[in-house]
Amino acid sequence: MSDQPVSDRDVYLKLSAVAEELLRLAEAAESYVGNAALTSAANTLSGTARVIYEHCLGGEDGIH
Secondary structure (H helix, E strand, C coil), X not given: CCCCCCCHHHHXXXXXXXXXXHHHHHHHCCCXXXXXXXXXXXXXXXXXXXXXXXXXXXXXXXXX
């Protein structure tokens, strides 16, 4: 773990990047089950990233 604080913007960017990578993996999945699992995980992370993004835009403190 890093001793440096992680900003909300950094969290958003990392979650978005991981979600995109999961979607790329889903396209290459060998089975429907693998595809569904990766797609579901990507959608969950993408939704979480969206919440962080909205917090950054609407938060009183702005992007931390």
